[in-house]
Amino acid sequence: MREIAVVLFIIFASVLLLLFGVSTLSISYYEADIFYNESNAVHYLVKLSCALFGQNDYALRVPFILLHALSAFLLYLIGKSLLKREIDRVISVLIYVMLPGAISAALLVNSAGIIIFGTLLTLFYHQREQKTLLYLTLFLTLFLNVGFVILYFLLFFYAISKKDPTLMSISLVLFALASYMYGGDIAQMSEGKPRGYFIDTFGIYAAIFSPLLFLYFIYVEYRILVKGGKSLLWWLSFGAFIASLLLSFRQRVPVEVFALYLIIATPLVVGVFFNSYRVRLPKHRKLHKFLATVVILSLAFNSVLVYANQTLYPFFKKPSNHFAYNYHIAKELAKILHKRGITEVQIYDEKLALRLKFYGINESDEYALISSLGGDIAIRYANKKVANFEVFKKNLN
Numbered sequence: 001m002r003e004i005a006v007v008l009f010i011i012f013a014s015v016l017l018l019l020f021g022v023s024t025l026s027i028s029y030y031e032a033d034i035f036y037n038e039s040n041a042v043h044y045l046v047k048l049s050c051a052l053f054g055q056n057d058y059a060l061r062v063p064f065i066l067l068h069a070l071s072a073f074l075l076y077l078i079g080k081s082l083l084k085r086e087i088d089r090v091i092s093v094l095i096y097v098m099l100p101g102a103i104s105a106a107l108l109v110n111s112a113g114i115i116i117f118g119t120l121l122t123l124f125y126h127q128r129e130q131k132t133l134l135y136l137t138l139f140l141t142l143f144l145n146v147g148f149v150i151l152y153f154l155l156f157f158y159a160i161s162k163k164d165p166t167l168m169s170i171s172l173v174l175f176a177l178a179s180y181m182y183g184g185d186i187a188q189m190s191e192g193k194p195r196g197y198f199i200d201t202f203g204i205y206a207a208i209f210s211p212l213l214f215l216y217f218i219y220v221e222y223r224i225l226v227k228g229g230k231s232l233l234w235w236l237s238f239g240a241f242i243a244s245l246l247l248s249f250r251q252r253v254p255v256e257v258f259a260l261y262l263i264i265a266t267p268l269v270v271g272v273f274f275n276s277y278r279v280r281l282p283k284h285r286k287l288h289k290f291l292a293t294v295v296i297l298s299l300a301f302n303s304v305l306v307y308a309n310q311t312l313y314p315f316f317k318k319p320s321n322h323f324a325y326n327y328h329i330a331k332e333l334a335k336i337l338h339k340r341g342i343t344e345v346q347i348y349d350e351k352l353a354l355r356l357k358f359y360g361i362n363e364s365d366e367y368a369l370i371s372s373l374g375g376d377i378a379i380r381y382a383n384k385k386v387a388n389f390e391v392f393k394k395n396l397n
Contacts, residue, residue, distance in 0.1 A: 014097040026331035031109040067113035068106030079267035101208035146182035237265035319386035334359030
């Protein structure tokens with residue numbers, strides 16, 4: 001009971017931090033395009049949420065925060081059969097909710113949260129040998145997102161290794177159906193001129209995990225490959241990692257999709273670490289303690305940077321170089337326009353126009369809004385000016 005209470009507290013604290021994170025973000029053009037123009041699972045999810053709770057940033061992002069919380073608890077349940085001790089399972093959940101990749105999946109409007117939750121639900125039912133629910137979950141994921149094609153592909157090879165003809169047949173059929181249904185989207189995953197992106201792929205993985213933890217993840221995957229103990233979770237994380245590296249030798253890989261199958265491997269990372277830690281005498285554990293401390297502190301530091309992202313602008317000479325720049329400005333600009341009684345304005349930047357539409361600023365010919373260094377509308381974060389706009393009434397005569 002105490003263990004579950006601690007896990008729930010960690011998840012609850014993570015949700016509170018994510019809700020604070022929502023207050024620092026505006027809708028991006030990519031998210032606005034999903035909200036208004038696309039017709040996929042993410043679109044219908046955010047549309048439903050905004051219909052129920054109003055068209056605002058919290059309603060836009062809360063579905064993915066809830067998926068994050070459910071995924072973290074599923075990861076804990078999955079870890080119960082992989083990790084023997086309570087502290088191991090608790091730390092596994094703690095590391096997961098602190099991963100930059102998991103935080104991004106919870107805060108941003110995209111399919112990442114859906115893919116993580118669907119994959120963990122698949123793992124959960126497989127682990128408990130609830131085959132009917134497992135196959136039903138796999139079938140439902142077919143209609144959610146193209147990213148699940150990776151799951152079907154890796155499940156097929158796992159089924160071969162386990163000599164499971166039923167799972168092999170189902171995963172193969174689902175892979176074929178997904179390839180047919182999402183052929184264009186799959187083709188887009190590998191668009192661009194053939195060239196190597198191997199180093200770029202490593203760099204993105206390091207950012208999603210944090211560099212030191214990513215290096216240890218590689219060691220864990222290799223150690224399990226050599227020593228044994230190849231669970232379905234290992235097959236998914238290792239298979240996605242190797243597949244992304246092989247593809248990156250000749251094309252750009254959607255690392256953000258493959259990474260979703262890696263960040264759920266925290267139980268494996270924690271398990272290998274503590275197995276190595278506990279077989280040593282206390283006097284020989286100093287290196288392990290040091291590495292664990294550095295990893296946790298680096299994750300905490302990265303988390304703080306994500307949640308307090310607006311305070312970083314003074315460190316950027318060019319505001320547009322800020323990693324969250326595309327998720328800023330629109331909300332604050334809309335508030336200023338509303339205060340001036342302007343709800344309709346001609347905007348020459350189509351992307352900004354779509355973003356402002358979410359906040360109730362529609363297009364008309366009476367007023368015009370332009371980006372201008374000398375404009376009287378200044379958007380500031382941490383006392384640094386990051387954007388200037390000018391709004392004026394047009395002469396329609």
